[in-house]
Amino acid sequence: MNNIFNYKNNELFCEDLLLKTIAEKFGTPTYVYSINGMLDSLFIFENAFKILNKLVCYSVKANSNISVIKLFVGGGAGIDCNSGGELFRAIKAGATPSKIIFTGVGKTEEEIKFALETKVLMLKVESFQELESINNIAASLNLIAPIAIRVNPDVDAKTHPYISTGLAENKFGINISEAQNAFQIAKSLPNLKIVGVDMHIGSQITTPLPYKDAINKLILFVNDLNKNGIILEHLDVGGGFGVDYDGNNKINISEFANELTPLLNNFKGKIIFEPGRFLTANSGVLLTKVLFTKSNNKKEFVIVDAGMNDIVRPTLYNALHEIKPLKVNSNPKNVVDIVGPVCESADFIRKNYSIQNCNQGDYLAIMSSGAYGFVMSSNYNTRRRAAEVLVDKNNFYLIRKRETFQDLISGEIII
Numbered sequence: 001m002n003n004i005f006n007y008k009n010n011e012l013f014c015e016d017l018l019l020k021t022i023a024e025k026f027g028t029p030t031y032v033y034s035i036n037g038m039l040d041s042l043f044i045f046e047n048a049f050k051i052l053n054k055l056v057c058y059s060v061k062a063n064s065n066i067s068v069i070k071l072f073v074g075g076g077a078g079i080d081c082n083s084g085g086e087l088f089r090a091i092k093a094g095a096t097p098s099k100i101i102f103t104g105v106g107k108t109e110e111e112i113k114f115a116l117e118t119k120v121l122m123l124k125v126e127s128f129q130e131l132e133s134i135n136n137i138a139a140s141l142n143l144i145a146p147i148a149i150r151v152n153p154d155v156d157a158k159t160h161p162y163i164s165t166g167l168a169e170n171k172f173g174i175n176i177s178e179a180q181n182a183f184q185i186a187k188s189l190p191n192l193k194i195v196g197v198d199m200h201i202g203s204q205i206t207t208p209l210p211y212k213d214a215i216n217k218l219i220l221f222v223n224d225l226n227k228n229g230i231i232l233e234h235l236d237v238g239g240g241f242g243v244d245y246d247g248n249n250k251i252n253i254s255e256f257a258n259e260l261t262p263l264l265n266n267f268k269g270k271i272i273f274e275p276g277r278f279l280t281a282n283s284g285v286l287l288t289k290v291l292f293t294k295s296n297n298k299k300e301f302v303i304v305d306a307g308m309n310d311i312v313r314p315t316l317y318n319a320l321h322e323i324k325p326l327k328v329n330s331n332p333k334n335v336v337d338i339v340g341p342v343c344e345s346a347d348f349i350r351k352n353y354s355i356q357n358c359n360q361g362d363y364l365a366i367m368s369s370g371a372y373g374f375v376m377s378s379n380y381n382t383r384r385r386a387a388e389v390l391v392d393k394n395n396f397y398l399i400r401k402r403e404t405f406q407d408l409i410s411g412e413i414i415i
């Protein structure tokens with residue numbers, strides 16, 4: 001589905017549903033996701049890489065609402081989890097353990113036990129110490145742990161430094177120069193079974209080049225493993241496939257597939273992908289309402305009811321989300337700062353942004369918010385986290401209620 005969010009008669013729709021309906025029924029800020037947009041993204045991804053023997057594991061950190069996970073599980077995807085909490089959600093969503101991979105640079109003993117007892121497809125190992133720990137925990141449970149070693153290939157993903165993960169200076173994985181040794185140690189540990197090798201070089205990667213560099217290194221690495229008698233069932237190239245945030249940066253996943261498929265096609269086992277953002281980002285928006293407008297001799301401000309606690313990407317990564325009015329008017333455009341209600345100057349949604357003149361009570365949609373939106377929200381300033389709604393054609397389903405004040409204090413013990 002190409003046009004998930006479209007104007008009809010100057011009003012913004014999600015699929016066939018007028019977005020104002022949701023803003024009025026559930027209030028704002030509210031996240032809205034398109035079921036068919038998400039499922040189409042999975043189909044487009046699968047189809048681009050269709051020649052490969054593969055498993056696409058949705059990386060639930062991008063959007064871990066159980067109903068969203070359930071959609072992808074229903075679409076046949078596996079799941080990539082990065083914590084015990086995400087694993088718990090995946091199971092609640094009905095994911096098949098043999099299609100779940102368990103990631104994480106800092107797993108606790110409790111999380112390792114949980115993953116082993118769940119009988120996940122594999123646990124990814126990111127350090128020498130972790131090899132020993134997983135072996136010991138598996139032994140104590142009388143189990144054999146299926147593991148993949150995450151190799152850090154030391155390539156530059158050319159993305160924001162906070163979401164670059166495949167450089168030697170990043171904390172992730174075992175450096176490629178030491179990783180043969182890690183595999184040999186793993187082979188010698190009785191309660192480990194080596195099933196794969198893994199990489200993940202970063203997020204919001206917009207060209208195939210960094211993947212090509214990293215995969216070329218990994219394939220040579222796998223050949224060396226073969227020579228040393230280690231044959232792998234899985235080669236996991238991670239996630240990171242970028243999306244278009246501002247309408248100017250069209251990304252064609254087929255271009256990635258055309259470049260990467262020939263490199264991966266000779267691998268005898270299964271290729272694993274872990275896309276998160278690609279599957280959800282452009283299928284979600286955050287609806288917000290204009291509370292006030294004001295200006296001084298320097299700036300015009302549009303103060304909205306969504307803040308950095310609801311969507312932190314602009315503050316944290318200077319991310320540039322498009323912002324669209326739910327109703328287009330004929331007012332002239334203004335250059336404004338769209339800011340939230342949180343008590344921080346870093347609480348902005350977009351600065352120096354050209355948008356039609358906004359009035360009190362107008363609704364706006366913060367576009368491309370389906371990934372790393374709600375999941376990164378917080379209760380800062382004791383603000384209630386937003387509601388989430390799923391849309392299917394002209395039907396909608398509340399999939400998370402807005403928090404209440406009572407929810408906010410429910411875990412507290414007053415002494």
Ligand code: LLP
Pocket residue numbers: 059061062080103163200202203204238239240241274275276277278313317371372
């Ligand atoms: N696999 C691993 C091991 C990861 O660390 C990640 C993301 C993914 C898969 C999924 O990556 P994706 O396909 O979504 O790029 N909060 C940041 C993004 C952080 C990504 C962390 N790891 C943002 O809002 O841009």
